[in-house]
Amino acid sequence: MIDLHSHTDESDGTSTPAELIAEAKRVGLSALAITDHDTMRGYELAVPFAKEAKLELICGIELSTRLGGSSVHLLGYFPCQAPQGDFRDWLRFLLESRRDRNRRLIDRLRSLGVDITLEEVEKRGRSLTGRPHFARVLVEKGYASDIQHAFDEFLDESAKGYVQRHEVPIEEAIQRLVDAGGVASLAHPVRVAKNDWTKLTQYVGRMAEMGMKAIEVYHSDHSPENVAFYLSLAEKCGLTPTGGSDFHGGNKPNIQLGTGQRGNLRVPDSILSALKKTAGCC
Ligand code: AMP
Ligand code: ZN
Ligand code: FE
Ligand code: FE
Numbered sequence: 196m197i198d199l200h201s202h203t204d205e206s207d208g209t210s211t212p213a214e215l216i217a218e219a220k221r222v223g224l225s226a227l228a229i230t231d232h233d234t235m236r237g238y239e240l241a242v243p244f245a246k247e248a249k250l251e252l253i254c255g256i257e258l259s260t261r262l263g264g265s266s267v268h269l270l271g272y273f274p275c276q277a278p279q280g281d282f283r284d285w286l287r288f289l290l291e292s293r294r295d296r297n298r299r300l301i302d303r304l305r306s307l308g309v310d311i312t313l314e315e316v317e318k319r320g321r322s323l324t325g326r327p328h329f330a331r332v333l334v335e336k337g338y339a340s341d342i343q344h345a346f347d348e349f350l351d352e353s354a355k356g357y358v359q360r361h362e363v364p365i366e367e368a369i370q371r372l373v374d375a376g377g378v379a380s381l382a383h384p385v386r387v388a389k390n391d392w393t394k395l396t397q398y399v400g401r402m403a404e405m406g407m408k409a410i411e412v413y414h415s416d417h418s419p420e421n422v423a424f425y426l427s428l429a430e431k432c433g434l435t436p437t438g439g440s441d442f443h444g445g446n447k448p449n450i451q452l453g454t455g456q457r458g459n460l461r462v463p464d465s466i467l468s469a470l471k472k473t474a475g476c477c
Contacts, residue, residue, distance in 0.1 A: 196222075196223060196224055196225065196453055196461055196462060196463070196464070197224055197225055197226040197227070197228075197439075197453075197462050197463070197464055197466060197467050198219070198224055198226075198227050198228070198439045198440050198442070198452055198453045198462060199226075199227075199228040199230070199253065199255065199270075199272070199411075199437050199438060199439040199462065199466070199467070199470070200228065200230050200255075200257075200270065200382070200411065200414065200437075200438070200439025200440060200441045200442070201215060201227060201228065201229055201230060201439060201440065201441070201442040201452060202229075202230065202231050202232070202237075202257075202441070202442065202443050202444075203215050203229060203231055203237030203240075203241070204237070204444075205231050205234055205236045205237035205240070205322075205323065206231035206232040206233065206234060206237065206257075206323050207232060207323070207325065207327060207443060207446055208231070208237075208442065208443045208444045208446060209443065209444030209445040209446050210442075210444040211240075212229070212237050212238075212240040212241035212244060213240075213241070213244045214444075215227070215229065215237075215241060215442075215444075215452075216241055216244040216245050216248050216250060216252075217244075217248070218452050219248075219250055219452060219453070220248050220250060222451070222452050222453040222454065223453070224250065224452070224453050225250075225251060225464055226250070226251035226252070226253060226464070226467050227245070227250060227251070227252055227253065227452075228252075228253035228254070228255040228272060228439065229241055229252070229253075229254070229255055230255035230256055230257045230270055230271075230439070231256065231257065231323075232256075232257050232258075232259070232323060233256070233257075233258065233259075233286060233289050233290060233293070233323065234256075234286065234290070234322065234323060235254060235256060235277065235278075235283075235286070236322070238252070238254045238255070238277070239277075251467075253272060253273070253274050253467070254272075254273040254274075254277040254278075255270060255271060255272050255273065256270070256271045256286075257269070257270055257271075257382060258270075258271065258289075258363065258368050258372075259362055259363075260362060260363050260364065260365040260367075260368040261362045261363065261364050261365060262364075262365040262398060262402075263398075265387075265388075266362060267365055267381070267382075267387055267398075268382035268383065268386070269365065269368050269369070269372070269379055269380070269381065269382060269407075270379070270380040270381075270382045270409075270411060270437065271368075271372040271375075271377045271378070271379055271380075272377055272378045272380065272409070272437070272470060272474065273375070273376060273377045273378075273474070274378070274467070274470055274471045274474045274476055275376060275471070275474050275475065275476030276376060276476075278375035278376060278377060279375075281374070281375070282371060282372075282374070282375035285371055289363070290322060290323070292360065292361040293323070293324070293325070293360060294324075295361075296358060296359070296360040296361070297313060297316065297317075297324055297329075298313060299358045300326075300329060300350075300356065300358050301313050301316075303356050303357075303358050304329075304349065304356050307349075307355060307356060309333070309336075309338055309349070309356075310336065311329075311332055311333070311336070315332050316328045316329050316332050319331055319332070326346070326350045327342070327446075329345070329349075329350055330342045330345035330346055330349075330350055331345075333345040333348075333349060333350075365402065365405065366405050369402065369405045369406045369407050370405070370406060373406045376474070377474070378408050378409050378435070378470060378473050378474045379402075379406065379407040379408060379409065380407070380408070380409035380410055380411055380434075380435075380437045381399065381402060381407060381409070381410045381411060382411050382414075383411055383414045383416055383417070383441065384399070384410060384411065384421075384425055384428075385414065385416050385417055385421050386416075392424060395428070396428060396431075399428055399432055399434070400432060403432045403433065403434060407434070408434060408435060408473050409429075409434050409435040409436070409437045409470065409473060410425060410428065410429050410432075410434045410435075410436060410437070411425075411436075411437050411438060411439070412425040412426050412429055412436035412437065412438055413436070413437075413438025413439070413460060413462050413466075414438060414439065414440075414441060414455075414460070415440050415441055415450045415455035415456045415459065415460055416441070416456075417459075435469050435470055435472075435473045436466060436469070437466060437470060438460070438462035438466055439460075439462060440452055440453060440454070440455045440460055
């Protein structure tokens with residue numbers, strides 16, 4: 196059993212890289228991909244722990260991209276070799292544009308009379324500070340009753356405090372992954388096109404033309420019907436099926452590493468062999 200979708204506390208998970216490796220061994224995984232949002236630091240920190248534990252560790256990433264006016268998550272896998280040079284510079288640029296959005300978000304909230312500083316939110320989110328960290332501060336300071344209220348009132352796209360963040364066009368993200376020697380996989384397709392299967396089929400066809408080579412067929416949020424449909428879509432478009440739990444530790448406590456929600460997931464080792472073939476490393 197493997198898990199190709201997981202987050203550490205270097206992005207929005209709660210487990211340290213060392214804790215995540217220990218958990219992977221505990222649940223009996225033979226391979227794990229760390230796919231933090233916009234950063235490979237969690238993977239890098241996990242490498243020595245994985246070696247020690249004799250666990251196969253795959254370098255991955257999750258990127259938020261734009262497709263036809265909506266946000267689509269893309270997974271990138273580097274099973275042969277972690278990316279170097281240009282790709283790393285590009286990730287630094289993404290982090291800097293997130294920081295720029297955060298500064299503008301602080302200005303906006305302050306103009307609405309909210310007493311909040313960048314230092315306060317960055318203390319919680321560190322290099323990957325995002326809206327969930329803003330939400331926590333708003334709750335702690337009494338501006339919202341809970342996280343959801345903070346989003347509804349201030350941070351959601353439709354709320355008064357919202358400011359836009361630069362999101363990469365999906366063509367560019369796919370091209371960057373391909374240029375860096377990676378395989379691009381459409382993350383949790385259940386969240387794409389509001390689950391309109393006709394629209395999803397068109398989107399996936401376009402992404403395949405752009406160079407995307409895989410699709411996340413197996414995921415904690417996928418029903419057996421979803422899995423069957425995405426498998427047929429993978430076959431139709433010549434894409435390699437991937438799968439993983441999307442483990443976030445205590446931030447999504449109903450999701451278990453490897454086995455998903457109430458045991459609805461089990462990704463076989465053969466998925467990794469196929470992914471390696473697609474990446475060209477065997
Ligand atoms: P960011 O990347 O900083 O813009 O934050 C995006 C994250 O905020 C998402 O991954 C969700 O976890 C969270 N989020 C976005 N919109 C909402 C919402 N309306 N309600 C609750 N959480 C949200
Ligand atoms: Zn996440
Ligand atoms: Fe995602
Ligand atoms: Fe994820």
